[in-house]
Amino acid sequence: MYRLLFSLVITRVPAETAHHLTLAALRAVQAVPGLAPLLRRVLAPRDPALAVRALGLDFPGPLGLAAGFDKDAVAYDALGAFGFGHVEIGTVTGRAQPGNPRPRLFRLVPDRAVINRMGFNNEGSEAAALRLRRRRPGTIVGVNIGKTKAVPEAEAAADYVASTERLAPHADYLVVNVSSPNTPGLRNLQAVEHLRPLLTAVREAADRACAARRVPLLVKIAPDLADDDVDAVADLALDLGLDGIIATNTTIGREALRSAPGLAKETGGLSGAPLKERSLEVLRRLHARTGGRLVLISVGGVETADDVWERVRAGATLVQAYTGMIYGGPLWAHRVNRALARRLRGSAFRTITAARRG
Numbered sequence: 001m002y003r004l005l006f007s008l009v010i011t012r013v014p015a016e017t018a019h020h021l022t023l024a025a026l027r028a029v030q031a032v033p034g035l036a037p038l039l040r041r042v043l044a045p046r047d048p049a050l051a052v053r054a055l056g057l058d059f060p061g062p063l064g065l066a067a068g069f070d071k072d073a074v075a076y077d078a079l080g081a082f083g084f085g086h087v088e089i090g091t092v093t094g095r096a097q098p099g100n101p102r103p104r105l106f107r108l109v110p111d112r113a114v115i116n117r118m119g120f121n122n123e124g125s126e127a128a129a130l131r132l133r134r135r136r137p138g139t140i141v142g143v144n145i146g147k148t149k150a151v152p153e154a155e156a157a158a159d160y161v162a163s164t165e166r167l168a169p170h171a172d173y174l175v176v177n178v179s180s181p182n183t184p185g186l187r188n189l190q191a192v193e194h195l196r197p198l199l200t201a202v203r204e205a206a207d208r209a210c211a212a213r214r215v216p217l218l219v220k221i222a223p224d225l226a227d228d229d230v231d232a233v234a235d236l237a238l239d240l241g242l243d244g245i246i247a248t249n250t251t252i253g254r255e256a257l258r259s260a261p262g263l264a265k266e267t268g269g270l271s272g273a274p275l276k277e278r279s280l281e282v283l284r285r286l287h288a289r290t291g292g293r294l295v296l297i298s299v300g301g302v303e304t305a306d307d308v309w310e311r312v313r314a315g316a317t318l319v320q321a322y323t324g325m326i327y328g329g330p331l332w333a334h335r336v337n338r339a340l341a342r343r344l345r346g347s348a349f350r351t352i353t354a355a356r357r358g
Helices: 002-008 015-031 035-043 076-081 125-132 153-170 186-190 192-209 227-240 273-290 305-313 323-328 332-345
Strands: 052-054 057-059 063-065 087-093 105-108 113-116 141-146 173-177 217-221 244-247 269-272 295-299 318-321
Touching: 015 035, 015 076, 015 105, 035 076, 063 087, 063 332, 076 087, 087 125, 087 153, 087 173, 113 273, 113 323, 125 141, 125 153, 141 153, 153 173, 153 186, 153 192, 173 192, 186 192, 192 217, 192 227, 217 227, 227 244, 227 273, 244 273, 269 273, 269 323, 273 295, 273 305, 305 318, 305 332, 318 323, 323 332
Parallel strands: 063 318, 087 141, 141 173, 173 217, 217 244, 244 295, 295 318
Antiparallel strands: 052 057, 105 113, 113 269
């Protein structure tokens, strides 16, 4: 039914308009007393074999929603109720900013992909912190932070620190995003000589802001890094005692796309099915380099339970998706969890954690 609705109706609506309508519907779900908890009882992963203990947290399942959908922390509870084991909000910046001019979000339907050049449009870390203070128990929420576009690269650390101080007390885990292609100069921060002082500053700020607990800290990297640079980030993460790495963000590559050339050449980050192979390559490289000493969250081209299973078997502790939900519909995460539970029951492993490559 959703496929028919998508092809006949949704594809005729501008992508960003459809996104805002979906967010409005999710906010309405949250506004109805008792509705989100009811949906959670029906749609959230319930098979104990899918549960994952990681980052000091108990995830009901390995599949979460990647950053980019709920930028301002307005719908995370409803999203969790629809079957995601965790929701990563953001990317949130130190200051509010409108993002890039429209149009800035494009569906590549023949490729099951999306191009976005949103540019970290969000209301800023103060606004997100105010919303997260009102959190109720239920959904595990990660907070993804990035650099404000107007902030010079030399002042990036202070910008990240400001967001950390506001948001770390309300985050189940914190992610430093240095890998979006839509903020000029941001990816330069992935170079180890820039990344080391940035991550050190964020770690210290998180510890100051949360004296009662240690907030897990991860870094999110791009698929376009050379293999040697992936290794360098992995080594740095181990050296600094980070809790994990999220791999990968969107790509600037445009290889072998089937969509119309004019659409496929739109600038921005490409997500979805075309990213699957490289994302898996980076995951395997990180796992080999870190030897299971870090939590690895794999994202990029995840569409099915088989994709989740493949990432887990390749060493991922958790898996995230975003574009898969766009093409799969609101019950997509629920269907993936059910299929993953069946796949697990038919395997030699009793739990999803046991299936992860050691």
